[in-house]
Amino acid sequence: MTDFSRSNAAQARLHELVPGGAHTYARGDDQYPEGMAPVLVRGSGCRVTDADGNEFVEYGMGLRAVTLGHGYRPVVDAVTAAIADGSNFSRPTTLELAAAEDFLELVPAADMVKFGKNGSDATTAAVRLARAVTGRVTVAACAQPFFSVDDWFIGTTAMSAGIPEPGTVSFPYGDAAALEAVLSGNEVACVIMEAATALHEPPPGYLAAVRALCDRYGALLIFDEMITGFRWAAGGAQAVYGVAPDLSCWGKAMGNGFPLAALAGKREYMERGGLRTDERRVFLLSTTHGPETGALAAFRAVVHAYATTDPVGRMERAGLRLRAGFEAVVAELGIGEYLRVAGRPSCLVFQTLDPAGQPSQEFRTLFLGELLRRGVLGQSFVTSAAHTDADIDHTVEAVRGAAAVYADALARGTVDGLLDGRPVAPALRATAAPRRLAEVLR
Known part of the structure; x- marks a missing residue:
């Protein structure tokens, strides 16, 4: 035992x-x-x-x-060498430039990229940017398991305590007609989705139809590449299926376990968070630890591994x-x-x-x-x-x-006698039950 x-x-x-x-x-x-x-x-x-x-x-x-x-040695070695020269500074580093160049070579549909530390920050920055660009509030989020810890998404889940109306509507994956119904019935700022799901490949023509619908109704298309990036391909699902989003959000395998995320997209939108715009500026990503050298070195080593191995x-x-x-x-x-x-x-x-x-x-x-x-x-x-x-x-x-x-x-016809204790429960649920623990008396 x-x-x-x-x-x-x-x-x-x-x-x-x-x-x-x-x-x-x-x-x-x-x-x-x-x-x-x-x-x-x-x-x-x-x-x-x-x-x-x-x-x-x-x-x-x-x-x-x-x-x-x-513990993949080339990544560990790259991180060790980078942090030996310092991990965080008050100005950008040449490593940030090299990492951005590496990323944009992998993702040709994107013109600019901004690094962060977790995927939720990247998806929320994408939503914020889309709202600023379109002047709309409503988010159309595909009915997929998880997009962000922030209110616009968590407010749609069973764990919505403390969250006001999130301004988010849902649509099923794989059904272009259902998405059109959402877009035609709402002033939608953006459509956010995974290009492929854990269970399903996109039906033939579906992603192209999504792209066309976003263009027709003036919504930005955001691909969540957290899972598909570096798992479907180094360039993500957009490289596999050949459909380019306006914005894309990355994380997870970028650093082989080291914390790194990214918001990437078309220059005309990303510049709204920069210094070369006459429009009202958008607060995209601005984090103390976003450009720390360890994770960026890990990312560059991951890119090299994908280029030289399979x-x-x-x-x-x-x-x-x-x-x-x-x-x-x-x-x-x-x-x-x-x-x-x-x-x-x-x-x-x-x-x-x-x-x-x-x-x-x-x-x-x-x-x-x-x-x-x-x-x-x-x-x-x-x-x-x-x-x-x-x-x-x-x-x-x-x-x-x-x-x-x-x-x-x-x-x-039952697990009785074979199962010790209570069954597992959904991670996002309204109450601690059915796996509530008793408090420890002090």
């Missing part, structure tokens, strides 16, 4: 000091089976070790922020191997309609359905726990370039054991 006692103790202490016990809701222990949420101490490649000395093959890789592997190809090959192994296992057990993987090979997610064929948090929790017992950590099967054939084979064997337990639960 895998021991999580030290992780559990560390997690309990974290709840005393950090609201929710983690600095990111998606990293919370309510996203894992109770008593089985590893608190990590180190990682190398795609392997991580927790406070109890347990080693896991990790998927998700820092919420998709790590594509080259943990991280996307390795991620996709690993994902294809994992998908094939997974599907063979569930087919053998006859449960392929209840336990599935979906998505692009480099960005696979697993889907857990109950005996009625409905998505189930209880069955998800069972599968997560059985994977953990077998040395696999992840809320998904999102790969990195560091996942080797041996790592994938280890995972497939873990899936084989976990799927056998899953099949047993399906046959019983």
